[in-house]
Amino acid sequence: MGKRRDAASTLMTKDFHQLEWDEAVEDDCRQIVLLAVREDLARQHDWTTLALVPPGARGRAAVVVREPGVVAGLPAVRLALSIFDKDVKFTQHSEDGTHIEAGQSIATLEGSARTLLTAERTLLNLLGRLCGVATLASRYCEQVAGTQARIYDTRKTTPGWRRLEKYAVRCGGGQNHRSGLFDAVLIKDNHLALGAQGGEQSAFTPAEAVGRTREFLAANADATADTLPAEMLVEIEVDTLAQLDEVLPADPDIVLLDNMTCEQLSEAVARRDSAAPNVQLEASGGVTLETVGKIARTGVDRISVGALTHSARCLDVGLDWLD
Numbered sequence: 001m002g003k004r005r006d007a008a009s010t011l012m013t014k015d016f017h018q019l020e021w022d023e024a025v026e027d028d029c030r031q032i033v034l035l036a037v038r039e040d041l042a043r044q045h046d047w048t049t050l051a052l053v054p055p056g057a058r059g060r061a062a063v064v065v066r067e068p069g070v071v072a073g074l075p076a077v078r079l080a081l082s083i084f085d086k087d088v089k090f091t092q093h094s095e096d097g098t099h100i101e102a103g104q105s106i107a108t109l110e111g112s113a114r115t116l117l118t119a120e121r122t123l124l125n126l127l128g129r130l131c132g133v134a135t136l137a138s139r140y141c142e143q144v145a146g147t148q149a150r151i152y153d154t155r156k157t158t159p160g161w162r163r164l165e166k167y168a169v170r171c172g173g174g175q176n177h178r179s180g181l182f183d184a185v186l187i188k189d190n191h192l193a194l195g196a197q198g199g200e201q202s203a204f205t206p207a208e209a210v211g212r213t214r215e216f217l218a219a220n221a222d223a224t225a226d227t228l229p230a231e232m233l234v235e236i237e238v239d240t241l242a243q244l245d246e247v248l249p250a251d252p253d254i255v256l257l258d259n260m261t262c263e264q265l266s267e268a269v270a271r272r273d274s275a276a277p278n279v280q281l282e283a284s285g286g287v288t289l290e291t292v293g294k295i296a297r298t299g300v301d302r303i304s305v306g307a308l309t310h311s312a313r314c315l316d317v318g319l320d321w322l323d
Contacts, residue, residue, distance in 0.1 A: 266299065283295050
């Protein structure tokens with residue numbers, strides 16, 4: 001076990017890029033907010049607010065969470081407000097990644113009453129969605145506490161929202177899998193089936209696919225240094241224990257064990273520990289809150305969960321007027 005533990009701790013330093021709130025995330029957020037404004041206003045006006053609220057009216061409102069959860073997206077609220085009206089004062093009472101209780105105020109807004117009313121739904125949609133993803137990620141992480149398994153997201157994200165939703169997963173304590181097709185290699189069953197079309201061989205074996213990929217990366221690293229990282233993770237999906245045995249000597253960084261039972265996962269861990277302890281194992285397919293703990297206890301290193309982003313429910317967040 002000592003050999004396996006040392007190998008795991010060394011390999012975990014090599015991972016997919018983990019998102020923080022940076023320029024790329026902020027730029028995606030800006031595009032989403034601009035689209036949301038266009039959806040709500042259609043390049044016109046909030047006629048209800050213009051009809052009822054005087055131009056000089058001021059207002060204060062608290063952003064209140066109606067149910068327990070994890071905060072994510074406060075930078076998105078700040079950015080959205082700056083697009084609506086740079087003079088609105090935004091005061092945070094919490095930080096992204098913080099666990100909060102029902103009724104807790106996480107921010108206060110102060111400024112033009114017209115702006116606050118017009119921006120309300122855009123702000124709450126952003127915040128509710130991101131807090132919902134963070135809260136669900138936190139619940140999955142709680143279920144695997146005490147094991148070596150870590151929870152990873154997937155590319156099953158809302159189109160246009162990927163960086164934001166993956167950022168929210170991080171706020172909830174989860175890990176980011178590859179951000180897209182550009183930053184890691186993941187060889188799946190369709191790649192194996194179609195990879196050798198046109199030649200005498202109709203399909204690659206898993207080991208052949210890993211070998212060909214390593215050769216390609218080595219041959220093209222210098223020519224495409226601006227786009228192809230020198231150290232790119234190579235992961236491959238397998239469906240059976242026989243495929244696992246066949247691919248382990250090829251030394252992929254990660255083997256994804258697709259839709260295996262817990263008994264199969266335990267056996268896969270034993271075979272990996274014996275044959276290639278530096279290779280990480282990732283369980284995937286149909287993972288739920290009810291099953292993730294049992295999966296983690298099989299000894300796998302990673303569990304990827306599409307539900308973190310494709311099935312997260314928006315957290316109930318509201319705007320309560322003050323004074």
